Amino acid sequence: MRFQIGQSGNPAGRPPGALNKKTLALEAELQEQALEAAKSLIERAKNGDLAAMRMCLDRFAPTGRNRPVAIELPVIKTPEDAELALTVVTDELAAGELSISEATLLVTLIERMLRVAERMWKFQRACRDAAAADQEATEAQAEAAQTAEKPAASLYSPVNSEGPATEAASATSSSVRETGPARPNVPREDRALPHAA
Incomplete structure (x- = not known):
């Protein structure tokens, strides 16, 4: 029998995302010992252990990643506003208030804001x-x-128009129709046509 689409071949098996028993046991042990390990690390850092000091600084005093940046950027609605914002960012970078990565992120943000404003x-x-x-x-x-x-x-329309001027014109056109135009070479009905011999 074929498996149905979207159905597991072993529905009683391990669910997706479930951890091993060893991993679960290790995480439980770490949670129990975490407070004691942190106290031991801090004690070693106080006694002058450089590796412990570095680890404490990395964990307790993180670097400026994702820290709030306290600079005032203008609202970006025009390219001139974006130019002013870029000037503010470069001035803050030159003054040492921003790191290069923070300035890069701000420039990217300004560019995206300008694109949104254009849209x-x-x-x-x-x-x-x-x-x-x-x-x-x-x-x-x-x-x-x-x-x-x-x-x-x-x-x-001279044909269908009615009035004194058009009545005279229609009378002359009807007389022309009755008598016909004076064409010498065109035989009339009353004249006999010559017969070929």
């Missing part, structure tokens, strides 16, 4: 453009509705 600016511009396009579409629809309500102006 927000582009989004706001797109919203403004969309609102303007919606406004133009609404105005065009209103204008189309107004022009649809007005009767359309009649178009000039």
